[in-house]
Amino acid sequence: MPVTEQGGMVALLYLNHVDARRWSDEDLAFIRDVAERIRTAVERRRAEAELRERERRYRALFDAIDEGFCIIEFINGPNGPLSDYIHVEANPATAINAGMPGVVGKKASELLGAEASEWVSMYAGVLQTGEPIRLERELATTNRWLEIAAFRIEPPTRAQVAVIFRDLTDRKRAESALRASEENFRTLARAMPNQAWTADPSGMLDWFNERVYAYSGAEAGALDGAGWGKLVHADDIPAASERWADAVRTGETYETEFRLLGADGSYRWHIARAVAIKNDDGQVTRWIGTNTDIHEQKEAAALLEQRVEERTRQLMQAEEALRQSQKMEAVGQLTGGLAHDFNNLLAGISGSLELLAKRIAEGRTTGLERYLSGAQESARRAASLTQRLLAFSRRQTLDPRPIDVNKLVAGMEDLVRRSVGPDITIEVVQAGGLWATRIDAPQLENALLNLCINARDAMAPGGGRLTIETANKWLDERAARDRELPPGQYISLCVTDTGTGMTPDVIARAFDPFFTTKPLGQGTGLGLSMVYGFVRQSGGQIRIYSEVGDGTTICLYLPRHHGEAEDVAASGAADAVAHGHGEVVLVVDDEVVLRMLMLDILQESGYRAMEAGDGPSALKILDSDTRIDLLITDVGLPGGMNGRQIADAARKKRPDLKVLFITGYAENAVVGNGHLDPGMQVLTKPFEVAVFGQKVSDMLDG
Numbered sequence: 001m002p003v004t005e006q007g008g009m010v011a012l013l014y015l016n017h018v019d020a021r022r023w024s025d026e027d028l029a030f031i032r033d034v035a036e037r038i039r040t041a042v043e044r045r046r047a048e049a050e051l052r053e054r055e056r057r058y059r060a061l062f063d064a065i066d067e068g069f070c071i072i073e074f075i076n077g078p079n080g081p082l083s084d085y086i087h088v089e090a091n092p093a094t095a096i097n098a099g100m101p102g103v104v105g106k107k108a109s110e111l112l113g114a115e116a117s118e119w120v121s122m123y124a125g126v127l128q129t130g131e132p133i134r135l136e137r138e139l140a141t142t143n144r145w146l147e148i149a150a151f152r153i154e155p156p157t158r159a160q161v162a163v164i165f166r167d168l169t170d171r172k173r174a175e176s177a178l179r180a181s182e183e184n185f186r187t188l189a190r191a192m193p194n195q196a197w198t199a200d201p202s203g204m205l206d207w208f209n210e211r212v213y214a215y216s217g218a219e220a221g222a223l224d225g226a227g228w229g230k231l232v233h234a235d236d237i238p239a240a241s242e243r244w245a246d247a248v249r250t251g252e253t254y255e256t257e258f259r260l261l262g263a264d265g266s267y268r269w270h271i272a273r274a275v276a277i278k279n280d281d282g283q284v285t286r287w288i289g290t291n292t293d294i295h296e297q298k299e300a301a302a303l304l305e306q307r308v309e310e311r312t313r314q315l316m317q318a319e320e321a322l323r324q325s326q327k328m329e330a331v332g333q334l335t336g337g338l339a340h341d342f343n344n345l346l347a348g349i350s351g352s353l354e355l356l357a358k359r360i361a362e363g364r365t366t367g368l369e370r371y372l373s374g375a376q377e378s379a380r381r382a383a384s385l386t387q388r389l390l391a392f393s394r395r396q397t398l399d400p401r402p403i404d405v406n407k408l409v410a411g412m413e414d415l416v417r418r419s420v421g422p423d424i425t426i427e428v429v430q431a432g433g434l435w436a437t438r439i440d441a442p443q444l445e446n447a448l449l450n451l452c453i454n455a456r457d458a459m460a461p462g463g464g465r466l467t468i469e470t471a472n473k474w475l476d477e478r479a480a481r482d483r484e485l486p487p488g489q490y491i492s493l494c495v496t497d498t499g500t501g502m503t504p505d506v507i508a509r510a511f512d513p514f515f516t517t518k519p520l521g522q523g524t525g526l527g528l529s530m531v532y533g534f535v536r537q538s539g540g541q542i543r544i545y546s547e548v549g550d551g552t553t554i555c556l557y558l559p560r561h562h563g564e565a566e567d568v569a570a571s572g573a574a575d576a577v578a579h580g581h582g583e584v585v586l587v588v589d590d591e592v593v594l595r596m597l598m599l600d601i602l603q604e605s606g607y608r609a610m611e612a613g614d615g616p617s618a619l620k621i622l623d624s625d626t627r628i629d630l631l632i633t634d635v636g637l638p639g640g641m642n643g644r645q646i647a648d649a650a651r652k653k654r655p656d657l658k659v660l661f662i663t664g665y666a667e668n669a670v671v672g673n674g675h676l677d678p679g680m681q682v683l684t685k686p687f688e689v690a691v692f693g694q695k696v697s698d699m700l701d702g
Contacts, residue, residue, distance in 0.1 A: 068097035099142030195291035203248035217263030233259035268295040404565035420456040423463030436565040451495040458499030489560035496553040502546040580607040588633040615641025
């Protein structure tokens with residue numbers, strides 16, 4: 001049977017009978033009446049339960065709140081209608097806050113005595129007007145200060161007012177004590193020799209002692225608020241204001257130094273200090289500050305600082321002189337080493353050429369090959385020494401390519417074994433999934449071979465174990481900082497030996513040019529400095545880890561290249577100069593002898609060669625309609641244009657022009673730092689004739 005209210009079903013009454021039957025209209029009417037009665041009874045019980053729960057919650061809140069809460073009901077008293085009231089309810093906190101226990105059922109006239117009429121009159125106004133009140137008032141009967149809020153309970157015919165109150169006695173006593181303390185402070189501040197002042201919690205200055213007015217000559221009250229700023233020197237206001245604002249914001253102690261204008265028109269230095277007075281809640285209620293004259297101390301400190309600066313300047317001059325002396329000593333060591341090595345090489349070249357000229361002049365041609373071979377060998381060694389110097393100074397011209405270091409090491413393993421000899425056991429440990437790196441492969445091969453030979457010498461004469469190991473390295477900020485590198489991904493190539501190891505002072509100087517621990521004549525001292533310069537120029541780092549007697553590990557850290565590695569085939573010099581088919585080559589070089597040699601090589605190889613000694617002369621030819629198949633240009637040129645600028649200008653008119661840059665110096669940035677445009681290549685001076693010819697042939701045929 002459905003039960004409905006306001007057109008909607010709210011309940012169902014179910015009836016069951018053992019036998020199936022047809023319900024008559026009378027049965028249904030009876031059942032409907034029963035269902036509605038049950039619904040009414042259930043709702044009444046539910047309402048009663050909710051009322052009891054609300055009453056319980058109200059009573060729990062009533063009893064639990066810290067504030068006093070009572071309900072008073074006005075009655076007719078001895079002075080007429082509604083001239084007294086009786087306490088009909090009061091929570092336990094009423095006794096605590098008002099100091100009056102057991103007030104329920106008692107009249108105001110019984111509890112308050114002579115002051116009852118004042119309280120009756122105050123609450124009667126709330127009852128009559130319906131306007132709530134909020135105020136602070138002393139309850140003289142119990143010597144308590146109360147914060148009171150009262151409002152009428154509707155409807156007015158109930159003649160009841162609800163009162164909420166809390167005890168303010170402790171606060172009032174504290175305020176009274178504070179006023180007394182304030183007066184004591186002002187008395188002390190007037191008597192103290194320092195300037196004193198106060199500010200409100202917002203930082204506005206509102207009081208100064210007589211010392212401030214006596215010093216400044218200002219009238220009383222003229223410095224309050226923003227007026228104080230008139231005394232502070234204009235140059236000191238920004239810093240003082242900023243620090244004061246920070247102190248007001250944070251409540252921290254304020255301290256600053258500034259110059260204050262005196263009555264005589266002069267400024268004197270003062271140190272200002274202020275502390276915040278805080279209440280029990282940590283809120284700032286007042287600022288107390290003082291100004292202390294420190295003018296004499298500042299002048300003495302300035303004089304001392306001037307003397308210190310003068311002494312510091314003298315020491316810095318002496319230190320600079322010492323550094324210059326050390327620099328000149330280092331330069332002297334460097335140039336001395338260079339002079340020694342190059343004099344040896346030049347002696348071999350010049351001596352061979354003199355004997356060659358003498359034999360030719362005498363018509364003696366037998367055995368000339370010895371002198372030619374000696375001069376060429378000395379020239380090659382000089383070129384190698386120059387490359388090492390450029391590598392050390394990070395000024396060599398590199399040709400970086402994405403490579404797989406594992407493949408490079410594997411390709412060099414046989415060469416390394418032959419170089420170190422049978423007494424050395426070699427172990428190669430290659431990391432799986434090694435990242436690619438972008439670097440000049442031939443230079444890396446030279447660096448690795450150099451490290452292996454140094455390791456061999458460190459293990460001589462007894463031999464030992466040499467380990468070549470590769471790995472992926474992810475350097476966080478700390479690890480990167482230790483290696484003087486940016487954080488990121490790197491690959492490492494490490495060479496470890498079981499030799500004699502290095503002392504800390506040897507490690508510190510290992511990369512210095514011409515520094516070597518080998519006997520005289522057994523090493524130039526450029527090997528490690530060359531490796532260091534090459535790795536640093538490539539964006540990597542090199543580190544030495546060594547203990548005396550426990551061997552040495554030298555690790556190269558090379559930046560990861562995000563991309564596939566290229567297969568770099570080993571290149572070797574051609575045995576003969578390739579021949580052309582009449583192609584036109586323009587040679588631009590300010591070195592007359594070198595330009596002559598390149599022209600002769602080209603012409604003898606079947607090319608048509610043209611020449612220019614500087615940029616403007618080359619551009620005149622390039623701007624004409626003359627056929628030019630290849631531009632060969634030095635990078636460093638006189639006349640205000642370098643080789644790259646010539647190539648760029650030429651390609652505006654000849655976009656497909658092939659360009660070969662010739663450089664004997666490290667103009668790596670000029671030619672593109674290894675990022676050359678298509679159709680551009682680099683050849684480093686000095687070069688062999690066959691290598692030059694092969695490079696020209698490859699570019700023209702490519």
